[in-house]
Amino acid sequence: MVLGRWAPLSHPRIEDVALDDLLRALADPTRRAIVRLLIAEGDRPCGTFGLPVAASTLSHHFRALREAGLIRQWDEGRQRMNTLRLDELATRFPGLVENVLDAPD
Amino acid sequence: MVLGRWAPLSHPRIEDVALDDLLRALADPTRRAIVRLLIAEGDRPCGTFGLPVAASTLSHHFRALREAGLIRQWDEGRQRMNTLRLDELATRFPGLVENVLDAPD
DNA sequence: CGGTCTATTCGATATGTCTCGTAAACACCT
């Protein structure tokens, strides 16, 4: 059986990011918390977000964010780093992400 | 059995509108099409949107938009009118709806 | 009253999502 971190970490090109996926990704409070933390405190590995969900659940959300085009991930040693794709997203959806994150929950 | 247009058409107060619900409502292309048409051509009854879905499906989407705080509905004769709650929404989520609707799909 | 128009609710089906626990993979360290 194939488990573990095998998948080659595919990221969508920014011009292929669908508005549907972006909005669905941002429509979850846990995922918004991840994105807000990335904005507030910069790039971080998955394990440093301190959110009240199981590790496997968190992993699911990171995948959703990555596949929606919101974050870029890469491996560094045993950690997986995350960065926001804000600049890229701004070319296709100017101001949208900031606008959502500034909104009250 | 109780069917037909009985429900008393409840609308959330704008301060009770949750970002989650708003984003989920806008994350559907049929619902975005409804909202875009309301912006482009003004208040309209449900039957005048010309979208390729069954009437019952459309009804489901109108309900979702109403309960998410995006539209206000009222009955006029046998038709049900729809208007965007743009001004109200702007007080709580400034620019958000416009930003989403201006985005490419 | 009977017929028509508009829109809804209901029931069913198919699909997607959030959550978790468990098991596995890979990197690092001793």
Add this chain to the structure above:
DNA sequence: AGGTGTTTACGAGACATATCGAATAGACCG
């Protein structure tokens, strides 16, 4: 090699959503 730390994939459960057709309600019109 063996142990530990980080993260993921898988499987399962509970719940939500999108879609449709059929039945129904109320408004209007003749």
